[in-house]
Amino acid sequence: MKKYLTIINVSLFALLIFVLFTYSRSQDTRDLGIGPIKSLNLGPINKGQVKMGQNIFNNKCFVCHSLDQKKVGPPLGRVAKEQAPEYILNLLLNTVEMQQKDQRIKQLIYQYKILMPDLKLSKNDASSVLEYLRSASETR
Numbered sequence: 093m094k095k096y097l098t099i100i101n102v103s104l105f106a107l108l109i110f111v112l113f114t115y116s117r118s119q120d121t122r123d124l125g126i127g128p129i130k131s132l133n134l135g136p137i138n139k140g141q142v143k144m145g146q147n148i149f150n151n152k153c154f155v156c157h158s159l160d161q162k163k164v165g166p167p168l169g170r171v172a173k174e175q176a177p178e179y180i181l182n183l184l185l186n187t188v189e190m191q192q193k194d195q196r197i198k199q200l201i202y203q204y205k206i207l208m209p210d211l212k213l214s215k216n217d218a219s220s221v222l223e224y225l226r227s228a229s230e231t232r
Contacts, residue, residue, distance in 0.1 A: 109134075110199060117204060122176040122178075122179070123179055123192060123196070124176055124182065125176075125179035125180075125181075125183055125186070125190055126180040126182055126189055126190050126193055126194055127181070127182030127183075127185050127186030127189065128182070128185060128186065129178045129181040129182050129185065130178065131178065132170030132177050132178055132181070134177055134226075137223055137226050139231070141219060141220040141223040141224075142220075142223050142224050142227045143219040144195050144217075144224075144226030145217075145219075145220035145221045145223045145225070145227075146224045148213070148220055148221050148224075149221055149224050149225075150219055152213075153168070153211075153221070155208075156208070159228050159232070160232070164206055165173065165183060165200075165204055165206065166203075167209065168199070168225055168228070169225075169229065169232045170199050170228035170229055170232045171225055171229065172225045172226040172228070173223070173229045173232070178228050180221075180222050180225065181215075181218050181222055183208075184195065184211065184213050184218040184221060184222070185213065185215065185218050187208055187209070187210040187211065188210055190210070191207055191208065212221065
């Protein structure tokens, strides 16, 4: 009887570990940043938005950022591969709070010794910049 209880206990423990492991793997552990964007379902890159995003990037972002070289701020050519799209949109839409509370952004501020200005982008403009950065990341 004692042998059966041991087998049952070991089996239950193994099942518990399996369930916990499976549950933890199914949870979204990406850093989404701080802001209004909680989830996105992105499909293929929207080529129509890429051109608009490139124009916005060139007019508002290029002073401090390039795609491949450090300038006043970090290069952004691979950011869409390195960060969740929600994170990027939240930074563009909620710049001030992200700079105050997000550890990664605080580290970049420390490294580059400058704050990112609030560009006051609409959600549509921020989404266009995201599409441009996603497009740029494809070739890097």
